[in-house]
Structure formats: C-alpha cells, structure tokens
Amino acid sequence: MNTLLWTLPLWPLVGFLLNGFFGRRWGKRTAGLVACASVFLSFAVSLFAFAAVRSADTGRLTVTLFDWIVTGNFHASVSFLLDPLSAVMILVVTGVSFLIHVYSLGYMGHDPDQPRYFSFLNLFVFFMLMLVLADNFLVMYIGWEGVGLCSYLLIGFWFRRLSAVRAGMKAFVVNRIGDFGFSLAIFLIFWHFNTVNFLEVFERAPSVAAAYSGTLTAIGLLLLLGATGKSAQIPLYVWLPDAMEGPTPVSALIHAATMVTAGVYMIARCSTLFALAPVTLLVVAIIGAATALFAASMALVQNDIKKVLAYSTISQLGYMFLALGVGAFAAGIFHLMTHAFFKALLFLGAGSVIHALSNEQDLRKMGGLKKSMPVTYWTFLIAALAIAGVPPLAGFVSKDEILWRSFSSPLGHWTFWLVGTITAALTAFYMFRLVFLAFHGESRVAHDVHPHESPASMAQPLIALAVLSVIGGWIGWPRTLGGGAWFEHFLRPVFEHADQTLALSAGEHSAGLEYGLMAVSIIVGLLGILLAYQWYIKSPERPERWKARFAGLYNLVLNKYWVDELYDTVIVRPIVGLGRVVYRGFDLAVIDGAANGIAGLMQSLAAGGVKTSTGRFRFGAATFAVGCAVALGWVLVTVMGAAR
Amino acid sequence: MLPVPLSYYLVLAGILFTLGVFGVIIARNVIVTLMSVELMLNAANLLLVVFARVHGDLGGQVMVFFVLTVAAAEAAVGLSILVAIFRRKGSIDVDRLNILKG
Amino acid sequence: MGILSVLIFFPVLCGVALLVWPGERHAQIRGFATVASAVEFIVSLWLWFGFVPGGGFQFVESLDWISRYGIGYRVGVDGISLLLVLLTTLLTVIAVVSSYSAIQTGRKGYYASLLFLETGVIGAFLATDVFLFYVFWEVMLIPMYFLIGVWGGQRRIYATVKFVLYTMAGSLLMLVAILWTYQYSGGFSGHGTFNLLDWYGLGIPASAQRWLFAAFALAFAIKVPMFPFHTWLPDAHVEAPAAGSVMLAGVLLKLGAYGFLRFAIPLFPQGFEYFADTLWILSVIGIVYGAIMTLIQEDIKSLIAYSSVSHLGFVMLGIMALNLVGATGSLLQQINHGISTGALFLLVGMIYERRHTRKIADYGGIFAVVPVFSIAFLIVALSSIGLPGTNGFVGEFLILLGAFNARPIFATISTVGVILAAGYMLWLVRRVFFGPVVHAVNETIRDLTRRELATLIPLLALIFWIGIYPRPFLDRIGPDLESWLKRVRTVEMIKAPAWDRPTPFVPPEAVLSRAAGKTPGDGGTP
C-alpha cells in the first residue's frame, strides 16, 4: 500500500493537467468525465488506504517521495503520513469530492468554461489531499496555500462578475493573514524543534515544552491564527459569506465540506502541541463557542439561501473548534465528517434550487418548491434535520457528543455547553426557516421561471449524501446509547498523546447527567423547529412584527454587525490611504524629493555660480588677486606659526 | 653695504607691485592695464636688482635683462591685441570685452 | 582562455561585430543577436554540469593585468555566482527574442547594448579581483543607460540620467573604499593587491571597517535598491523597454545583493556588525513600505518596480540573517526574483506592444480575450507572491525561516509583507484581467504569439522546477555559502536588542539536562 499511497493525490493532479492543457480541445463532456474519473480513482485508492491503515501494525503508513528543500539543518521532504486521522480525512475528501464532481456535471452543464472549472476542482482535490496527507508542516503548508489558491480561482470562476472576483481576492488575502500565523508557527517550530516533521515534532514536544516555557503557547496561538483564517473563525470569518459568489458546488465542496475544515484538521493534527499548552486550547474553545453563536445569529436573518448556509457553516465550524478546545479532538473530527455530509447536501440542495430557479438565490422569491422538486426537498429536509440535531441522524450524534464533552471535559465549562445549546436552538430555527421559506407555503417565484426537478446527475449525489447524513453518524454512536463509539476508538492512536497529557477521563460524570443534557439538546432543537414552523408557516406576519419591534437589533444582525465595514475602515482603507499619503507625501515628496532636491541644489548652486563668472576681465583679475592674498595670508600665518 | 635697509627696498617693491595689481583691477583702459602689468614687472625687477646686490650674484641683473626682453615681447603682442580690440569694438574699454560669459 | 573568459568576452565581441555588420536587414540583425546570446547560454550550461558543489572558486583563470597595482585578471565561479550567471545568460536570450517586434529603430545598437550588458553583468559576477569587478560594475551602466535612454518611453531621459547618477554616486564612494583597502593591503606602501581572496584575510581594524562597509553598502544598497534609495527604480522600469526592464530587474538588481554577499559583508564583518541594525531596519521597512507603495500604483510597471523593492528587501533579510538557511534562501530568491519579475516585465511588455499603455485603468476583463497571456501572468504573479509549489515560496520561506532564527521580531514584521504581496498582486490581476471588459479596444487584443510563448516557457518551467524540486539549485549553492558563513561569522555578530534576541538552536534535551545538572529553575527560559 505504501507504494500506492502517492498515487492518491496524483490522480487529481493528472486530471488537472489533462484538463488544463487539453480541456478546451476535448470539450465539456470529456473534461467532466476525466475529472470525475480521476477523483473516483483517488476515492478508490483511499478506500484501500483506509483498509491498509487499519491493518498496519503501527497504525500508520509513511511514504517519502523526494527531498524537497534541503539546506543546512533544514530538511523538508515531500512525504505522506497516513494514520487514522488522515485516513478519515481522505475518505471524506475524496468521497464528498467525487459526489460533488458528479453533481457538477449537471450543475455546470451549460457553462462554456467547464474544462477550466473541472481542472480547478481537480487541482483543489489534489491540494486538499496534500494537506491532509502531509507528514510535515511544510507539505501541509503547500496544501494549505494550494487549497486557498483553488478557492480563490473557483470563487472568482465567473470572472466577469466583479463581485465574484472581489470575493475571491478577499478570501485569499484574509487567508493569507491566517497563513501569516501558520508560517510564523512553522518558523518557531523549526527554531525550537529543529525539524518540521510531524512525528518528530510531537515526539520532542514534551521536552521542548519543559525546556522552553511559553514557546508551545506561542506556537499554538499562531497555528490557531492560521486555523481561524482557513476555517473562517472569529476574527477572520468574513471571507466565507462572500465566497458564496462562486458556483454552488464549489461552495459545497470547498466552503462547506472540505477546505474550511482544514483548520480543524490542523489543530487536531497538532493536538499534542496544543495539549501541552492548555491555554491555547481554552482560546480555541472560546473562539469556537463565540463563533458558533455569533454566526448562528447572523444566519437568522439572511435572505440569500447560500448566505444562510454560509453562516451556518461558520457556526458549525465553531462547534468543531469548541470540541477541539475542550480536548474532544475525536468529537471535533467526527463532527467535521458528519458536517461534510449534511452541509454538502444542504449546499447541493440549495444549488439544485438555484439551478431550478435560474440562479435565483433570494429566499423571498422562493416558496412552495416542495411539489416541483421532491427529491431536492426530501434530501434537503433530511440534511436540515441532521443539522438541527434530531436523532438518530448524523448531526445529532456528533453535535451531542460535542455538547456533552464541552460540559463534562476537564477543560470544559457549563457556559460552553450553554452557548452550544443555544446555538443548537438557533441552528434548528434558521434551518427550518430556510426550509419553510423555500419549500413550503405560497410560491413567490417569479412568473417567468418554472421550477423543475434537477437532472439525475445532480439528484443522485443528493440521495447519496442524504443516506450518509442519516447513517454517517452511527459509526460514532455514543456508548451511553448503547453504541460502540467506534469512531473515537479508531482515532485514539492519533490523539493518545494529547489525551494522556490532558489526563482526560470520561468517567467522572454520571450517565444520568449525560441523558439529561442529551434530552435538553434534542428538546431545544425541536423547539427551534417548532418556532420556525410557528413563524413561517402558521403566522408569517409575526417575523415582520418582530422585525419592527427590534428594528435596531435586526438591522445590526442583518448587516452582519457591520464587521466587514469595520474591517474595511479600520484595516483596508487605512493601509491604502496610508499608501496614498505616503506615496505622495513621502516617497515622491521626501525621498524622491531629496534626490531631486540634491540635483536641484546643484543646479541652483550652478546657476548662482555661473553668475559669478561674469566674463569681465577685471573681475577675474580681482578673483585672482583675492586668491593670491589668501594664499599669502596663509604663508604669513604659517611663517608666524613656525616662528613661534 | 646697502644705502638703506633691505626691507625698505622690499616694501617699496611690494607697494609698486600692489599698485600694479590694483591698477589691473580698476583700470578700464586696456593701455593702463598693460602699464599696470609693467609696474608689477618693475617691482620684480627692483627685487631682482636688490637681491643681486645682496647676494653679490649677477644672475639677478641678468634676469632683469630677460625681463626687459619679455616685457618688450609682451608689449608687442599686447599692443597688437589692443589694436585688434580697437578694430573690432572701436574702443579699448576692457569692460567692453563682455560677449563671453557664464 | 578558459570558459569563463569566453562567457565574459563572447557577447562583447558579438556586439562589436553586430555594430559593424554591413547588413541592415532586421532578420539578419536579430538573428545574429539571437544566435550569439543562445550560444552564450549554451556555453554557460557547461558551468551547470561541470560545477562541483562546494569546490570553492572553479574554472579559475588568473592573469597579470596591471601588476603595478596588484591587479590581475582573476575570474572564477562558485556557488554564489553560478546561478546568477546562468540566470543572466538565460534572460539575455529571452530579452533578445522578446525584442523582435518591440524595437523598431536602431536595432543594431539595441541588440549590441544587450550583449554589452551581458558582458558587464557576467564579468561582475565572475570577477574575483576587486578592480576587475569594479570595472564591470561600472561598464554595465553604459549599455543600460542607452537601453533606457534611447529605446525607452516618454520620460526616458529623466529616468536614465537618474539611474546612472544614483548608481554612480554610490559606486564612486565604493571606489574610494576599494582604493583604501587596496592601500591597506599593501601597508600603504604601494605593494597591495586587488585579489579578493587575499582581501578576505586582511584583518582591517574595526574602526576602518565601519566606513569601508558603509561605502560599499551604499553602492550596493542603491543597486538593490534598499529603502530609501529606491526611487530611481520605478522611473527606470517605467521608462525602460520591456527587455531592458527584464535585464534590470532580472540581473542588475541582483548585483547589489551579490555585492553584499561577495564583498561588503565578508570583507568587513565588523563593519557589518556595526551597521547590521540599520540594515535590518531598512530591509524590513523596504519590505512593508514597498508593498504598501505597490498598492496604489496606477502603472503596471511602476507597480512591479515597487514590488521589487519589497522582494529585494526579503533578499537582504536573508543575507543579514547570517545563517545558512537564510543565505541559501536569499540567493535562491535572487534567482526567483529574476525569473518572476523578469517574466512579469516581459508580459507587461507584450501587452504594451499591443495596447501601448501601461495604465492599469486602461485594462480590465481581458482574461476572456487573451486567456493564454492571462494564465501565464497569473502563474507568474502567484510565483511572485510566493505560493507553495512555485519558486517564490521556497526562497521566501527559507529567508523568513533564517531571518526568524536571527531576529524574530523583524522577521515577523517582514512576514506581513507576504500578506500585502497577495493583496497587491491579486488586486492587480483583478483590475487587469477580471471583471467585464471595460474598454472596447481591449476586445480585439491578440493573444500570445508562438515566439512570445517561447520566451515565457523557460521561465514558467523554472518557476515550477525550483518550486517543486529545488534541490539541484540548493545543492549547488549550499556548500559555498557554508564557507561564506564561516568567513563572515568570525565574530559573533548577533547583537540584537533584548526585545528581539534570538536563541541559537539548543536541543531541548540539552537545556533540560543543564537545568537538571545545575540549579533547578535556572534553565528553561530562552
């Protein structure tokens, strides 16, 4: 298997190259097929890989392709590490990617630039696999920036639309801020560990932590900065809502299922480091909880179907961060997986709706689509139930695990649980607001648009994802409910170090408490759904009244707390303004001015000097005489000085 | 023995020389300029003769002879130029030599 | 006559031959120039294969030249100069080929200038005699001066005079320092030498090293250019013809950094120590300042010029880190910058040929019109902002890693430059290529011709080669930089302030055992 491992990212790369060079010649259809085939090959290989990991003695496989950067004591090779964590990730990535590729065949069917689209999508899968397979920080960084690039390219796929290009750029630049942290973390790591290889770093981490206090905290916080960028957490979440300018399958793949979870993956991967610096975990948890609640609140009032999902994604990523922060790394990854299923499904469903409504994304212009789009409706409903935490769907299992651990973990706190639960309620509410507004009630669709069910290539991935959204959680079914918590068990080798360091023990709390909390979370989820039903089905005038009553608050939330504007005024404008001022006022005026000033000084010196060359003989003679007088004066001084 | 102390001669030569210098600077008439130069040469001549006497060396007096020659040659060339100036400008005002400057 | 002499003098001979070439047909002239530069490039490849990593100066030639002054014709190539020479020969071929259609007047002089420039640059890179270096260093000004001044844009005369004046002002002071050092090497009795290798062991007193280093550093800092000596660069680039910009950004600027590596720092390590803080600060300012200036440029070339200021700031940072990682990165980044920025100027030249404007506002949305051009530009832009997988990343990463080990705070501030780089480059790309086609004229731009593509492909290939498999490059430059470090680190040079004090790597185990062995609690904090 070791030998095959490197082919895992190879196939999408091949697909990218083929489509990149020959896509235009082949035409749309072949391009799509090549892309799907390459990802499918990867998926197949990852299945084998998964099996291989399970049977491997050490629980991990490594393969080194070639030395990449070698100079002095710095050594980084392009090499892969396959352990349970990355095995899960490659399965999720290739699996969901494959489905979304297939979906794209239909969704992008009419776009003339399809080859470009598929080549980028392939490239994304390649980089994502590099990211999750990396066995050192540097290769991970390749993937990390690579997926950012693909995100940029795909958000701006419809490059004629300025808003799309702007959004792509925003995504890239904001991510770069995160990457700034990530790269500094790598510098710090190399500085203190003298290696960037994961396993070596983790092995040395305890001694480094003992020798250099504070270092791991710094590393952890810098890595976290990177993670907040990629995973759209406070304070760097702002790019994700804008990223919805890209094609919907892209949103599903990159901005919901895979890329945005890279931050979660990275923190989980570095769990050993974080565990040795518990402060950082607390920060992770706080950021996660805050983001979850904050984003959920913004999702409440969005009218764009994709924006709702975008904020929902941010919120759910907050959950994952919360899980990581309380030391429940496996739970975080578990939620990552289930979220990938149902959120991808939600996006694809939304895409299906948008497709059907000829690119209409405004919820206020939908309604009553249930009849015309049954497959979409039902799959969407399943996903919504899953995200709302209704048992026994996948979302319930993973989310409940997080809530429980945030309460029960030694690193947890009841406030975390409370925030998580409130968010769960909000989630249920806004998801069903979405469902009700889009699929139920009167149709508000424009008259010239005739909604229709999507083609099979789009519907089948929906169904597949729906199935996964239902059963995907069962592999981690909690012990309390008679499950085997098999998922956690599978990942244990990866998080063993961290668990031991944190001295986590599960048995402190009674099972009764766990049941109780579980019940509470189910109940609030149902209450949320009920409230949404009340507001959007039973008495649709009520939201308007509330809007009127809390107009200030509503506007605040509707405008996303003015955070974009805040960043714009506090960071972007000052920098550009500073540039403008400095360019004119300093670069041109002072620096260039100094250079030109010296030249000008010389010129005016010359102008003045030339005037003294009057050309009059008598003046020249006088100058001559003055020179002589000065020289003789000097003679006098010298002679007298010598005489003395 | 010198009739008067050496320094008297030297100061006299200095005065004549300086007068020559001053004359060159303030004279407007080119002829006066030339004569001022002659004054300077004569101041030097005085020095040469005095020093020849002081050192008992004829070299100084011989030098005066050469200075005379040079003065004659210079006068010839200088007066030719003077004539040329006069022909071009109709004047021998040294301040009229003012085309070239800068 | 060794290979290095061939490399140095072949172009100038070809240039002279071209000037006296009887024919006037364009095809002949450009064909001659192309063949000459291509032959030169092929010959230079011999260096790549014949070079023994870590072998010090190789292909050495040493002849008496002006023995009265201890001046010899001494040339040699080592890991520091190898890649720069190859870059020069490659970029010259590209510059020649890219000028076929851009240059319409005085072609003989133009191509001859390019060839003369090649001689000057290669000579400066290969000289191991300081006098010889200085000669080439100055000689290369003349062809560049003509390239900008005769074949440049609107304000070409202002730009070229500024370029020459700036450079001369700096290098003349360096001349004084060179002469002083020469006299020092002979004990002020006139029997000194200009042999660089002898100069390395002079042991000049620290007080003299200070001003000597300052004089050298000024010359090189202007060439680099470091903040605040950079204002000639935007003017020169904006006005220069495309190939001139390629050569200017691609190789001429490298001479500044090369000068620091080869001359200023190893000759005067204590002088460097004295000025290290200043240089660090100027480099960091240059990185951030250049990037911010870039954000508001309205002319594409001027934008790239300011981005060069930022990039060369990184190069300087890597040198000053005085560790192998940083120095390697810096040297590699010099190559990278030559490739990327060279390619960017090439691309700008191509589009300029079509539209005769470099104003960003005159473009917009041309991705749809010229996809190949746009993709090439995008790739180069991404390399320029240091995307992993491209050459820019390897260099920048090593530089920052090295710098971080030397001066963490400065390195951290510099890393901000990486963020800003993404900002200005992508913003440029957005404004030029994306969005709707604003100006109807742009609808009909031709895409790249085969010839233009041919000039770009080697650069694109190198971008990925160095980005993905940089080892052949790193292996060739590494060993010589190691001996370079030994030379410059004769004194412990890191005297950072307390708030930015680096810790040389000590294995944590050692720290722990030390702490355990002695008073507990004494170790631990770095």
Place this chain on the structure above:
Amino acid sequence: MDQFIFWVAAIVAVIAAVRVIFLKNAIVSVLHLIVVLVALAVLFLQLSAEFVAALQVIIYAGAIMVLFLFIVMMLNLRKDEFGSDRLPGIGVLGTLAAGALLGEMVILFSGEQSVAVPSPEGFGGVRSVGRALFGGYLFPFELTSLLLLAAVLAAVVLARRRSGAGTTAQTHGGREA
C-alpha cells in the same frame, strides 16, 4: 645722501605709479610710467647695477614706452570714452585684495635684515653682465631670440587684416569657399 636719494626716488616712483593708475588720460599715464621707470633706474644705479639701469632707461623707458605712446596716439583715444564704473563692487574688491596683499607683503618684508656682501669691482657693469650673459646664461639669451620670433609671429598674426572679412563672427576657421 644715499638714503636721501632712495627716499626721493622711492617717493617719486610711488606717486608716479599711483598717477599711472588713476589718471584718465592715457598719454599722461604713459609719461608717468616713464617717470617710474627712471626713478627705478636711479635705484638700480645705487645698487651697482649700472648696465641694467642703462637698459632700463634706454630700452624700457625709451623703446617700449614709446611704443605705448605710439599706439595711444594712433588710436587717438578720447578721454570721455570711459563712462561711469559699470562693474559695481570691483573697486571695493580690488581695494580689499590689493590692500590685503600690500599688508601681507609689508609684514613679510619688514623683517628682512640681510646685509649685502661687499660688491666686487665692476659688479653690474657692462663687462661683467655681458660675460655672464654670454657665459652661464647663454642658453636663456639664445632663447630670447625664439621669444622675439614668437612675439613677431604673434604680432603679425594679430595685426594682419584678412581679405574677405565679410563673413565674420564665426569662432572657427571654416569660412565657406
């Protein structure tokens, strides 16, 4: 007596020299210069330089100054030709420079106290000077012939009226054929 002669000659020379400079009439200036030359010749005589004194009177005062007079008269200059001073400040500058020079020289020279060696018999006479001139100083003496030749050549070039002087005001030799 010797002192008296020195003082008279010196004062006459200085006064005459001042008038050479300041008189407006060129002819009178030339005459005053002759007075200076003669006064100096008196001093030369006092300093046992008979031959030189004679040359001073015959050649300098006699020949060269006559040449000056001749030119002045030939050009027939009027007195009113020179207007008010057109170079402001030159007087001040000249006074300062000359004053400084004079002061410096006086300070430098006033300390000189060398006593002359007694002059040998015939020192400065025609015979001794002539011997010197055709002895050790033969080479410079011969050079004066070249000097005079050069001066003659120069004067010829300068004084020559060219034919075809119609095309003028060009600073080079290329007149159109």
Place this chain on the structure above:
Amino acid sequence: MNFAAIMPEIILTAGLLFLMVMDVMTDGRRNLGWYAALFILAAGVAVVMQFDHIELGFSGMVMSDRFANLFRLIIYLGGFLATLTATAAWDGEAKSVFGAEFFSLLLASMVGMDLLVIGANLIVIFIGLEILSLPLYAMAAGQTQSDEAVEAGAKYFLTGAFASGFLLFGIALVYGATGSFAFEAIGNSYAAGPFSEPLLLAGGVLILIGFFFKIAGVPFHAWAPDVYAGAPTPTVAFFAAAPKAAAVGLLLRLVLTTFADLPLQTIIWWVSWLSMFVGNVWALRQRDLKRLLAYSGIAHVGYVLVGLCANGPGAASSIGFYLMGYAAMSVGAFAVIAAVEKAGKATTLDSVAGLGRRRPAIAAALSLFMFALTGIPPTAGFAGKFALFSEALKSGLLGLVIWAVLFSAVSVYYYLRVVVAIWMWPETGETANASRAGSGGYAVVLALAAIITLLLGIYPQPFLALAADSLVWLL
C-alpha cells in the same frame, strides 16, 4: 653645449622655420598642418631615442631626463592631435586661420612647453613660459574677424600678463631667499631647515599661483571658459592638453624636488578642492560644449592637483599617466566639436542633438570621450582617476578623495547630458548635417584619440610602468 639635451626642441624650431619658409613659397595655398605634425612626430622620435639618457646642458640650465621625456611625449601627443585637428579644419583657402602661421605659432609654443619640463633654472622657466604663452595669445585671437576670438585672445593675454607678473615676483622672492635661480641650488639652500626664509615660501606660493593660472586652477581660472568658448576650436584643442601637461610637469618638478620641503600642500589642497567644486558645478549649466569642456578641464585640474597634493613618486607617476589619457580624450572631444562646428557652425548642445543618427561614428567617438572624462571604465579616464586617487589615499588624503568622487558624481550629469543630446534628443535644424567634407583628418584624430583612450583604460600596465619609471628619476 649639449645639444642632445634640446634636440627635440631644435627639431621643433626647425619645423617652425621650415613652415614660415614654406608659407612664403606656397603662398599659403597648401595645407601645411601635415608638415607640422611630421615635425612633432620627429621630435617625438628624438625623445624616444634618447628616452633613458640624462642630458644636462648649458651650464645646468636644462636637464633632459626621463621625467622631462615623459612630459615631452605627453605634450607632443596633445600637440600632435591638436595639429591634426587644425589640419582637418583647414578650409582650403589661402590665408586660412590654420595656415602656416598658425602651425608656426603652435610649434613655437610647444618649444616653450618643452622648456618648462626640461628647464632646470627659473630663468629658463620664465622665458619658456613666455615662449609658450605669446603664441597661444595670438592663436586664441588668431581670427581677428571674430569678436569672440579677439575677446578671448585679449582676456587670455591680459590675465596671462597679470599672472606672469606674479610669477616673476615669486621668482624674484625665491631668488632673494636663495641667491640662485637654479633648481638644484634652490633645493640645497634650505636643506638645513624647513623654511627659514618666509620669502622662499611666499615666492614658492607665487610661482605656484603663476602656474595655477596656466592650468586654470580655481580661483585663477576666470579666463579659461571665455577663452575656450571664444577661441577657434582646433586652437582650444591645443590649449586643452599640451600647456596643461607642461605646467603640471613643471609643478611636479618644483613640488617634488625644488620645493620638496616647503609646506605647499595646503595651497594645492585648497586649489584642488575649489577646482573640483567650481569646475564640476559651474559646468552643470553650460549649453555650449566648449565652455562645458572648459569647466570640465578646470575640474580635471582639480583631480590632477589631488595627485600633486599627495606629493609622492607614485602620485607623480599617476599624474603622468593621467595626463596621457587626458590629452587623448580632451583633444579628441574638441576634435569632434571642431568637426561638428565645421559642418554646423555652432558648438552648443543643440548642434549635436541627434548626431548619433546622422554621424554615428563621430557620435560614438564623442560619447567615448565623454565617458572617459566622466571616468567610466574601461577608459583612460577611469584608469587615470584610479591611479590618482589610489596614490592620494596612500598619502592619507581621504577627505580630498571623497570630495573628488562626490563631484565626479556631479560631473556625470553634464557629461552624460552631451551623450543624451547625441543619442536621445531629436535632431534639430542646428544638428550637424551629414557633410563629410574634410572628415579624413578628423577620422585620423578621432581614431587615434579613441584608441589611446581605450588602450590606456584596458591595458594601462605598460603606460603606468613608463610613467613610474620616468618619475623615479625625479627623486
């Protein structure tokens, strides 16, 4: 009576007489410049043949040693190139400015120059200076139809006479202090103490000033720009190099031997400092090429004086080397200007605008000379500056050298402005047209000057060695 010591001068004098005779015989219808050039060449050969001999002659009045021979050769180089320039400028007319008289004067002047460098006695120097100067005055004013030329000649003469007054006064003072005119006797007379005699120092300074005038050192330079601008261009080409070389040679001999113990460095230092400043800065505003080169010449005198200030054998040899190159490049530059002027009647920057397209060869030559004057390698200008400044640093003149390079940097502007005009300005009506009449002579001058400029820049070793070997004899 050692005629071997003055053989080259005899040849030159013979040449001058020959030309006068020829002038009468040919009625001024033949271009006699070639003959003058031949005689200079012959004199040069004479110098080369006895290069290593030391010939003392005429009661120690002259000393023809290697030093003198080196400077003779430099003078002949300048004179030869200037002669060819004047020959090329001959317009084929009877009674041309550049007729027999011109060349006779030129040869006479060169004899005077020779006397400055072979003279071992202040009397010879004084007479030599006059033999040198009188012809120059006439040559400057030679074209008496031109207001400018007459004015130039008048100013040159008046200043020259004024300066010779100072020189003579200085000679008299030195004589008074030492009792002799002979260099050796003067040098020996104060060997006991540094400067027991204030008169000697004052006299030495005044002699120096007399020659500073001749080489146009600031503040004794006022004549130079006007004379350069007003005099006929081939004449200026002659002025630019040869007399300067002679005067510098004499100054070297005086400062290094006769006045070796006098503290004259301070004076030289300041004149050098001022010359570099004034020459380079004033030149920035010049639009007339001849005036520009006049200021450039002042600046170069400043550089030479840096070497003089350094006061050592190495410095002296570097000065000799520098002057070789300077002779070639400055005469070359004036030759180009003469050629341009012949075709276009003007010598402003506008008259060379776009010259590169009309006459690329001449334009390239002028560019080369400009680069050489700037001091850009691989030209003689660079090698010369290198040698000069290097020696100056050996003597610890760091401040002066830095000042020198700073103003060299300033000079880049005005030299390059000429190059800018040649290649980068559009052609104007004033630009010299493509007439190639009489360009053969110029081609020879320019080729020679360019070859020397490049040769001295690229392979200076033998010339440096020659200069050094020659200067060793001085000490």
